[in-house]
Amino acid sequence: MKGGYTGRVLVVELDSGEISARDYPPAYAEDHLGGFGANNRLFQEFSRPGTDPLSPDNPVILGAGPFVGTAVPGASRVMANARLPLTGAVASASGSMGLGANLKWAGWDHLVIRGAAPSPTMLVIEDDKVELVPAPGLWGKGILETTRSLWEGYPGFSVLAIGPAGENLAHSSLAMIDACATLGRGGLAAVLGSKNLKAVLVKGNGGVRIADPEGLRKLLRGLFDRLEKYDMRQAAAELGMIGAWPMYAAQLLPYGATEEELQGVTERFGPTAYLRLKKRRISCPSCFLADKDELLLPSTGETVYSTSFLNAAIIGCALGMRDAEEAASTLALLDDLGLDFMTLSWQAAYLLELREHGILRGEEAEGIPLERGAGILRELALRVTERRGDIGDALANGWKGALSLFGEDTRRYTMLVRGQDCLYDPRVSGLGTMEFEQIVSPRGPTSASAGSATYVPGLPEERLRRLTERMGVGKEALERIFSPPWGLNVGRLTRYSEDWFSLFSSLGICNRFQVNRFYHAGLIRDLLAAVTGMELSVEEMMRRAAASWELYRELNAAEGLGPEEDRPPEAWFSEKPLWGRGGRLHDYFGNPLTREDVTLLLRSYYEERES
Amino acid sequence: MIHRAEACTGCRGCQLACSLYHEGECNPSLSRVQLRCQGLECTAFFTPECDECGRCAAYCPYGALDRSGEGDGGGER
Numbered sequence: 001m002k003g004g005y006t007g008r009v010l011v012v013e014l015d016s017g018e019i020s021a022r023d024y025p026p027a028y029a030e031d032h033l034g035g036f037g038a039n040n041r042l043f044q045e046f047s048r049p050g051t052d053p054l055s056p057d058n059p060v061i062l063g064a065g066p067f068v069g070t071a072v073p074g075a076s077r078v079m080a081n082a083r084l085p086l087t088g089a090v091a092s093a094s095g096s097m098g099l100g101a102n103l104k105w106a107g108w109d110h111l112v113i114r115g116a117a118p119s120p121t122m123l124v125i126e127d128d129k130v131e132l133v134p135a136p137g138l139w140g141k142g143i144l145e146t147t148r149s150l151w152e153g154y155p156g157f158s159v160l161a162i163g164p165a166g167e168n169l170a171h172s173s174l175a176m177i178d179a180c181a182t183l184g185r186g187g188l189a190a191v192l193g194s195k196n197l198k199a200v201l202v203k204g205n206g207g208v209r210i211a212d213p214e215g216l217r218k219l220l221r222g223l224f225d226r227l228e229k230y231d232m233r234q235a236a237a238e239l240g241m242i243g244a245w246p247m248y249a250a251q252l253l254p255y256g257a258t259e260e261e262l263q264g265v266t267e268r269f270g271p272t273a274y275l276r277l278k279k280r281r282i283s284c285p286s287c288f289l290a291d292k293d294e295l296l297l298p299s300t301g302e303t304v305y306s307t308s309f310l311n312a313a314i315i316g317c318a319l320g321m322r323d324a325e326e327a328a329s330t331l332a333l334l335d336d337l338g339l340d341f342m343t344l345s346w347q348a349a350y351l352l353e354l355r356e357h358g359i360l361r362g363e364e365a366e367g368i369p370l371e372r373g374a375g376i377l378r379e380l381a382l383r384v385t386e387r388r389g390d391i392g393d394a395l396a397n398g399w400k401g402a403l404s405l406f407g408e409d410t411r412r413y414t415m416l417v418r419g420q421d422c423l424y425d426p427r428v429s430g431l432g433t434m435e436f437e438q439i440v441s442p443r444g445p446t447s448a449s450a451g452s453a454t455y456v457p458g459l460p461e462e463r464l465r466r467l468t469e470r471m472g473v474g475k476e477a478l479e480r481i482f483s484p485p486w487g488l489n490v491g492r493l494t495r496y497s498e499d500w501f502s503l504f505s506s507l508g509i510c511n512r513f514q515v516n517r518f519y520h521a522g523l524i525r526d527l528l529a530a531v532t533g534m535e536l537s538v539e540e541m542m543r544r545a546a547a548s549w550e551l552y553r554e555l556n557a558a559e560g561l562g563p564e565e566d567r568p569p570e571a572w573f574s575e576k577p578l579w580g581r582g583g584r585l586h587d588y589f590g591n592p593l594t595r596e597d598v599t600l601l602l603r604s605y606y607e608e609r610e611s
Numbered sequence: 612m613i614h615r616a617e618a619c620t621g622c623r624g625c626q627l628a629c630s631l632y633h634e635g636e637c638n639p640s641l642s643r644v645q646l647r648c649q650g651l652e653c654t655a656f657f658t659p660e661c662d663e664c665g666r667c668a669a670y671c672p673y674g675a676l677d678r679s680g681e682g683d684g685g686g687e688r
Contacts, residue, residue: 003636070637071627071670101623105639151650178651207638213631220628221688224670237673281673282651283620286627288672290620294651305651 002211002533004066005029009042010108010130012123014195015056015115019130024109030534033541034109035065036079036092036505037548040555043081043090046112049558053085053187054169054194056116062103062200063111065508066532069104069208069285071216073223074515075508076100076284078177083559084443086171086186086343086398087419090555091443094505095175095183097292098158098202101285105204117196124154125202135198140164142336144305147179150201160200162189163338165385169193171398172343172384176335180282180292180305185340185446186420187398211533219527223518227288236514240281240291241310242274244514247457248310251429252317269313273324279303289514295328304332315345318580320372330374337385342447344384346414346421347395347402348376349579353413354406366391415569415578418561420444426572427583430457431593431601433497436490439598440498440566440605442556448511450497454490454588455513461487464588468493471500472521472542480608486587486597491604502552503545550609563606568598612644612663614655618675621646621653625667625676632666643667644676 001007007024028038039061046059060082067075078100080093103111106127113123117132120139124131138146143163150159158178165173166189173189174182184191192198210216227233235243242248249266257265267273277297282305283290293306306312306328316327334341354360355370362370366389369375383392394405399419403411415422417438422445426435432454438445453459453467465482473481473496481492503524504511521538529535536544556562571578572585573595585593626642634641643661646653655676668676669688 071624071631073624073672148650156648180651205640207630207634207636207641209636210631213635217631217688220631220670224672224688227672280617280652281620283622283673285623287622288624290622290673 001026001029001066003209004070004211004532005034006104006107006109006208008108009110009112010125011112011114012130012132013115014113014117014121014132014197017132019132029066029532031544032548032551033065033503033506033528033544035063035068035077035508036502037544037551038110038506039063039079039081039092040548040551042110042112043555044551046114047083047090051083053083053088053191056114056195058083058191060113060188060191060195061110062099062113063109064100064103065506067527068508069101069204070210070531071220071286072509072527072531073220073227073518074284074287074289074510074512076286077505077508077510078103078183079505080184080188082184082188082191084184084186084188085169085190087444087561088559089186089418089443089561090552090559091184091186091188092505092552093184093186093188094448094511095177095181096284096510097178097181098285099160099177099200100508102158102202102204104208105206106202107204107206111200113195113197116194120196120198122199122201123197124157125200126157127203127205138198139167143176143338144179144332144336146199147176150199154201154203157201157203162192162198163336163385165338166190166193167198168385168387168396170339170384170387170396171401172340172347172396173338174340176338179335180307181284182307182335182340185342186443189338210531212530215530216527219523219530223523226518232514236289237281239271239274240289240293241308241514242271242313245270248313250457251424252314253428265317268321268323269316269327274309277309277324277328284510287510287515289510289512291512297325297329299325300329302329304328305335306331307335311341315341315377318345319348319374319377321374326374330377333378334381337381339381339384342423343398343421344381345377346579347384348380350402350410350413351376351380353578354410357413359406359410412570413578415571417567417569418444418565422569423447425579425581427575427585428581430454430586430588430590431490431598432588433490433494436494436601436605437497439568439602440494442553442561449501450494451501451511451513451516452493452497454488454493464488468496470520471496472538474539477608477611486591488588489601489604490588491601492608494605495608498549499542499546502549503542506545506548566602572598612657612661612665612667613677615675615677616652616654618673619653619655620673620675621648621651622672624670624672625655628670629667632664
């Protein structure tokens with residue numbers, strides 16, 4: 001390739017300490033475009049089906065696509081493949097901040113980590129200098145302290161670190177990059193913990209070659225001209241994700257919420273509340289959204305990072321926290337321990353359901369306060385991290401542990417697919433592609449994959465159609481998607497939304513809607529040609545993205561996690577409130593959906609995948 | 612060139628644009644804008660080769676760079 005790729009894969013054997021470089025097979029770039037797609041190929045090569053996620057034989061593969069480390073806006077994604085303990089699925093997790101760009105600038109497209117170190121270790125990469133360094137003093141420390149102390153000794157490095165939750169093999173653990181971007185919901189940190197790998201530090205002093213610099217300049221000019229005209233630009237620059245607060249607030253509201261409640265939530269967690277804490281906005285390389293924050297907590301004077309203040313608002317609303325500071329400090333605690341705030345929040349909500357239905361009484365809760373608020377989440381987080389008590393230990397083993405302790409019957413108080421909790425409740429937000437994806441995603445529900453125009457509520461059909469066309473969907477498929485009886489067949493659209501995500505993640509572009517709204521398939525084809533020199537038609541490019549998603553599905557089918565696992569949670573078919581949400585299952589346009597509808601939509605999804 | 616550290620989010624868009632225009636690749640080390648970072652907080656300085664073309668400012672989405680102290684914006688893209 002003339003640009004975009006470095007052409008090298010770094011392989012690190014933690015057992016023996018052997019470090020080697022190997023050539024990046026050109027087919028991985030040509031057939032799968034790099035990043036996500038090539039990660040799947042490498043995982044296939046370096047793993048064996050049936051491997052225990054926490055055994056040394058489970059490899060961790062990091063990869064950054066051809067746009068990462070370039071000036072292409074929002075191209076900072078790093079993908080991490082591993083088999084994860086929460087579900088047993090092979091996940092390709094997506095993260096950001098400086099790790100992917102530094103990996104590329106250091107001259108590596110992918111990093112394969114195998115085996116397990118005999119004692120706490122960190123991997124330090126600066127260009128071709130790669131070292132395994134003992135890290136006994138860091139073991140047991142939180143992610144924020146770990147990262148800050150590493151920046152002292154290694155200025156300019158991007159730091160991927162795990163916290164105590166990962167060290168103690170909690171299935172709900174995740175890793176953090178540069179203390180403010182998550183990586184690997186479902187236990188990636190436990191996988192790294194099982195390898196005794198506390199941190200990966202990367203600094204690159206080189207760059208990324210560009211096949212056609214003038215062509216890229218021209219495309220960037222067009223992109224930035226459009227960005228300047230974006231009507232939400234000011235709000236995005238000042239507020240990040242919270243700039244789209246009204247859209248998010250509607251999805252955070254509890255079941256049956258009133259206008260007054262909306263106002264209350266906005267006062268506690270909306271833009272004004274955010275601005276009271278905001279110290280500084282933080283951006284991933286080349287991104288114009290800056291969704292990360294540095295926040296100042298007035299009560300303690302403490303400065304913390306946040307993955308996005310929106311996440312604080314989500315847990316604040318879900319568990320009825322007092323105010324923005326309480327929510328932000330609780331999120332910071334979970335980030336520091338290295339826990340997935342969503343799984344932990346829903347586990348807290350599950351315990352509250354058990355109390356409400358007389359299954360768990362306050363005195364049986366081992367000191368966990370069974371009341372809405374920050375207390376239950378903070379206490380649960382500490383107990384899960386330390387595996388303290390029966391509840392802490394069971395919930396550290398994820399939902400399997402919870403159902404084993406409290407009984408399979410309590411599944412009715414969960415909203416799980418493939419053993420992982422749903423992030424989106426389609427009874428609140430409608431069954432768009434991100435909601436539907438929760439049923440069919442090979443790794444279980446995630447926040448990232450299968451975004452489409454249905455993410456934005458209330459668009460008319462004609463506009464949805466136009467935006468779908470921009471995703472490289474052909475005319476015949478468009479006819480099948482926008483067809484009776486629903487007007488929009490979300491099963492069919494989800495297939496193309498997955499391919500769109502596959503394309504973005506293979507090339508390295510962030511899939512947040514505020515970023516991806518500036519992209520369309522034709523523009524990405526042109527960027528691909530300018531950066532790498534690879535000249536493809538839109539159809540061929542999308543075919544390769546689809547092939548990578550198919551491979552992802554195959555990797556999971558080989559683990560026994562095939563389409564038979566694609567089952568919507570029972571809670572979707574009940575109007576009863578659960579985890580503070582509820583309502584009647586409905587489609588994007590607000591029309592009610594039945595169980596039979598969902599079965600038919602699933603069938604449509606498979607038909608479209610096979611078409 | 613003027614850098615306003617308080618508006619800078621550390622996205623390195625300035626460095627990537629500068630190196631793309633002047634060196635034909637995306638390489639922060641070759642950029643005429645250099646960042647000195649402590650953790651995630653960065654201050655920028657400009658190498659002697661910088662000719663104040665202003666492209667770094669034109670590609671800063673956060674308004675953290677200006678071509679002059681008078682705040683007259685960046686150069687051509």
